[in-house]
Amino acid sequence: MNWLDKTVAFISPAQGLKREKNRQLLTVMNKGYGNHGASSRKSSMAGWVTQNGSVIDDIEKNIPKLRERSRDLYMGAPLATGALKTMRTNVIGSGLRLNAQIDADYLGMTTEEADIWETKVEREFNLWAESIHCDMQRMNNFYQLQGLAFLSWLMSGDAFCLLPIKPRANMPYDLRIQLIEADRVNSVDGGMLLEGNPKVLNGVEINEDGEVVAYHISDRHPSSFDIQKMKHIRVEKFGRTTGRPNILHLIETERPEQRRGVPLLAPVIETMKQLARYSDAELMAAVVNALYSVFITSDADSETDELGSIPEEDEVDSGNETTYELGPGTVHFLGENEKIQEAAPGRPNPNFDPFVTSMCRQIGAALEIPYEVLLKNFTSSYSASRGALLEAWKMFKMRRQWMAEGFCQPIYEEFLSEAIAKGRIDAPGFFTDPMIRKAYSGAEWNGPSQGQLDPLKEVNAAEKRVDNGFTTRSAETVALGGGDWFRNHSLRIREEQARRDAGMASGVPDQTMEPDEEDET
Template sequence: MKPIAPTLMDRFLASVAPTYAQRRFHARLSFNYMGQYAGAKSNRAALKSWRPYAGSADADTLGDLMVLRSRSRDLVRNNPIAAGARQTSQINVVGTGLRLRAKLNAKLLGMAEKAAEEWERKAETLFDLWASSKACDVTMRQNFYELQSLVFNTKFESGDAFILRRTSKLRHAVAPLALNIIEADRVATPPQLAGDFMIRDGVRIDEDGAPISYIVLNEHPGNWILNTFPIFEEIPAYGAKSGEQMVLHVFDRMRPEQNRGIPALAPVIEILKQLDRYSEAELMKAVVSSFFTVFLKTETGEDGFASALPGHYGFGPNEVAMGPGTIVDIGTNEEIQTAQPANTSNFDPFFQSVVRQIGVALSIPFELLMMHFTASYSASRAALEIAAQFFRDRRIWLVRNFCAPVYEWFMVDAINAGLISAPGFFSDPVRRAAWLGAQWIGPSRIILDPLKEWKAESEAVNLGARTIEEVIIERSGGDFEQITAQRVREHAARAAGKLEPEILAPAGMGSQVKEDVSPQPADPAGTPAKKPEKKQ
């Protein structure tokens, strides 16, 4: 079939009404190229009025972001499910903060194993000193581990967060690096540049769609306290001389050519608000049903017991307030009529059904979203495993988009300050990547039955499917070398006190059992204990 080319009328309409011309041309394309998908048919009763516009990623999102952000933040402030979803995600993804474990590529750098371990421990110590200090925050309010939660929560509510590379205000800071977290609303397009096609809601891009710079307001546009004229500052994405990244734009890119992030609650904003209204109505119904109110009918309706109550309690002259133990005065010609609300005994099943849909959209199982574990062990374990996959994905995403770039910024400043040596870091991109190797340890997973799950981990280690270090990191978030060194010290102390033999045969950790050649202690009867038989 010969391809359809735009007609003269199409070109004319494109110059005066581009949106209409595009829809008209696409409609003609659809008419000539009829597919076989039922979901694309327009002659079905369920699909006749469903005609969404096929816009670009920016066209579908940029115009709605201001409303989406404000509604998302309102839900997080006032809706229990939205607030719980954010808090549950933050606790399981970030927790008290992701900790650095340096893992440089010693082989690629030509370093001996011992020298590499010493360099890693020094890098970890320096970074932790910087990260634990509030000097790493340009506002001097939070340390780096707390900033991780701030970035995660900001992205959850607003869709994206911006981190500017700044210099610390303290002279005695471990490293001169400081971070400035910028909320999404402050990155915007100035009115005089509204028609610039290469600026997408404050993000200036090149012809390939890569960010060149970010236009930042000096204050939040919703800061009603300040009545000042807005000042815009354009900050380059990369340094002109150094080529170093100067701004981190943390967001989920769901489509090609998407330049701004979307709040996590965007797909469920409407259903959350409707469920909130439904719950509020049910709560009010239960409260009103619990009231016991007595109505006194008098001859005049003016000199009764409750005639002074309305003005005293702040109600208007025509208002009647119900309440527990309330006495209300009514006149002779007045009577009481009540409207019985509909029976909603199915509130809880319906509520749970809707919350399950919300959980699907947010990738959080119903049991964890509602903190309601009443199913069997297997069902609860499956829910936690599904949640663990989602949280692991979000943690890796946060590391790649925030933690790892910040660690690179820190290493640049630490090397320039002479705190640490990394030959070839600035001259060789391969060696730079080798020096920046790292592992980030997050919060431990939820364990339903510790005995069962630790036995399963022990079997996995014996089979060689897992390492002890992997188990320690996932289950407790600890450090293998530190834990091992501590166990060695504890064993030496207990062996010196005759509380356990000097040579241990670790059970369930895949080690070979060694024969104990030390003197065997006697049993209470004075008979020496038998030596364990050597396994063949």
């Protein structure tokens, strides 16, 4: 105790005890994290003002503004556009392709029978998926819709997909895909709550257990102008009798009890906007510096025309007398007592590229896209470039798996149900036993393969992985080029047979050879 505490304790023991208690409590608070990230005494932390908020206050209330700014960056900031399109191209590419993989052992099927069944299903699925009839709008096929849904999710934070049934001529399947923009899932008049109902927030309805049970979709975009009152339709997430999904919600949550998604660019919105402003300013400064003009002063009034001045039809703002415009190679006459003070702007700025590069590294770290991949700038060593690609592909594969499980697989299962119900696909027990249904619904979704910096090294590594049993030829074929090994194998047999028939030497075994002869060859 210091002298003040002793004095207070002598006069009022209760107050002295209280002061000592608070002092001990403060000592406890400044231990562990209290001496570091949670410190309230360090000067470096004194200006860090934080506030603890719920998921509604921190996320849900800010989503509309985040969505607006994310879309604005996509439309006007090249770096933001490149980041989202880089993800779309590497995750989806031309579309994730179906590779049916049923559980033949559980279904009691031989390998040959399973292969025949899978081939037939893939053929039927492509009949529907490769046609624009699968789209409710009849504008995109299934593979193009994948890219649209993924890009919409990146830009807006979430995307929605309805699965209506609509018969169409010359198409045996009635399942349709209807993508809904994130803004249309909202409450009355675009507000957060639906008529004061706390169970409906941002168009998402939950029950007493916190389970999402329905979505409220407006008949038009909330920002569109229309004199008629906006109408909403309530779509239950799953069918009451069948339990089948009525709507798919593409969302990546970052906190429990979160109902709507956050745009991918949300953590770097401010950085990207400031960087775009800086780039525009540097570009304008460089343009002004390049438009070097000659100015001539005169001591008396002169009616001499401006030699080389900008033609009136080329002026940007000819109607404004207070505007001065510069043009390349122009000569401007000045009036009496008018002078020009030359400036040295030093543009282009030599520090522009290093600074932008440094900021792009931070942006890439936040988006999980290495700087080399973000800017398509592979100027480092082979090892560094390959490391950047491998790091990026960890994220690309994760996003691809997420997209396959949340979008492609549910739609495929709905298609398979219709195909089996209509008798185009034979699958006994599909509608009666959930395990049989799962066994028939197994599938892989393959997309674009990883880029190769040195194809020879990649192929040699793939051969060693196959020889040592670490992987299969089918998996390596997908990884290297996104192809189908069995299809390639059948085609190669016909190619090599044609070469032998033409008298050309070949080391590939004939299809008619016995297995032992193939191994020897």
